[in-house]
Amino acid sequence: MKKRSSHIYIAVILLVAGMGLASCGSKKAPATAEKEQGKEHDHEEEPNTVTLTPEQFKTAGIVFGLPEKRDISSAIKVNGLLDVPPQQAVSISVPMGGFIRQTTMLQGMPVKKGQVLAVLENMDYIQLQQDYLDARSQLEYASTEYTRQQELSRENVNALKTVQQAKATYESLQAKVKGLREKLNLININTAALEKGTIQRSINVYAPISGYVTQVNVNLGQFVNPADVLFRIVNTEHLHAELTVFEKDIPRLKIGQPVRFTLANETRQRTATVHLIGREISQERTVRVHCHLEEEDTQLLPGTYLQAMIEAGAAKVQALPEAAVVNFENKAYVFVKDTAGADSTFHFKMLEVQQGSSEQGYTEVTFPEGVQPKEIVVKGAYDLLAKMKNSGEEHGH
Structure with missing residues (x-):
């Protein structure tokens, strides 16, 4: 019985020792683990x-x-917009204020040169015509008096001073009549009809160019002053492309270079030609380049944004x-x-x-x-x- 107990004791000791060895074998030294981790990091690639x-x-x-x-x-990629020459866009005002009595204008309406845009009324129009007729009558009398005084002077009947006074009155009235006539012409009053006794209570505002109405800033009964813009008319028959080119690309520009551009609301490509190159650099370090369209299109609208490529030739x-x-x-x-x-x-x-x-x-x-x-x-x-x-x-x- 004693012999059997000693055998059991020895077996337990051997079992514990074996477990300890197995545990030691499963662990690695910290230095070895760190070394292997370093190897793994060595194989990771840097970005890009x-x-x-x-x-x-x-x-x-x-x-x-x-x-x-x-x-x-090479091609220069630029942005820009469609624009019209200054003479093709007109802001319409009146040289003498008045009340709007009639107008049928709406934005987008086509108009012809000479078409009536509005009718204005003002008491001052009547007064101006009266002043003209009065001055004209006085001028006729002053002209006759000046002629009479000249004849008397030749006969030594009157003094030279009297002739000079008659001349001054005549020339002053002559200048006054001319000035009033020009004022009447400015507000479109027919002086020929006025001289026959026809006085107008209203004046017409005419379209100075053909085109489309882009602004209407009046309504019936409104009083407008000379500084007010009543209408704006744009003629779209001669649109051009106004491009913005950066300073660094300016040396590559030449008159006559072909331009390809696409409007913001289109996918088809249009063509133009460089016509003028600006001579002043803006604060944004850009220059304006004026281009003529190869194909005119009256349906295009001024101000439309575009992207363009200027063919700058080989380099x-x-x-x-x-x-x-x-x-x-x-x-x-x-x-x-x-x-x-x-x-x-x-x-x-x-x-x-x-x-x-x-x-x-x-x-x-x-x-x-x-x-x-x-x-x-x-x-x-x-x-x-x-x-x-x-x-x-x-x-x-």
Whole structure:
């Protein structure tokens, strides 16, 4: 019985010792764990970088190249609007105030030159006509008196002073009649009819040009002053494109350059020609460029917003093959070889560039200031972009 108890005791000791060894074997030293974690971090790629193994590099067919100076037809992208020449947009006022007694004008109505836009009434119109008739009668008397005094002077009957007074009165009334006649003509009163005894109580306001009514600022019974704008008429037969060009693009502008533009409410492209280039830079560092439309369209509206491309001709620019430039999140990039890392893998970094015009398989690129990479991926850039995206998705999960 004693012998059996000792055997049981020895078995328990061996079992406990075995469990302790197993527990020690399952734990790693802190230093070893940290070292392995460091190795895992070493394999994580930095943002906008791609790493390829030699096999992946060979499969992608990566080819390096450098920017080249090439002749590329460049276009200047600008904004602008449709406008009319100053002589084709008229603000209509009256030189003498009055009450609006009649008008049928509405915005958008077509009008012809000479058409009656409104009828005005004012007591002052009647008074002005009376003044004219009075001055004209006095002028007739002054003219007769001056002639009589001249004849008497030749016969030495009267004094020279009397002749001079008669002359001054005559010339003063003559100037007064001329002035009143011009005032009457300004308010469209027919002086020929007035001289026959017809006095008008109202005046007409006529359209000075043909076009469309764009503003109506009056209503019946309203009193308007000379400073008030009653109507605005615009002739849309000779619209032009007014473009806003930034200062840096001004040296590339020339008279006669073709322009392609699209209106904000259209998809079809229209054409124009550069006609005038502004000679003053605004505070926004821009210049106004006046362009004539190749095809007139009276249905177009002044003030319509447009986007245009001015064909500036070919110029030598820094260019890369189109396959070298990739678009990612609405920005243009190229991949450049990164010398980081001493292992056998290939490292690439994505560099943002400004993309310009493209022609014959090449596209204009501008690198960040002070940056001029030497080894640029000109073939296989899209494969690198795809791998970078896939890597980003895996890290996201």
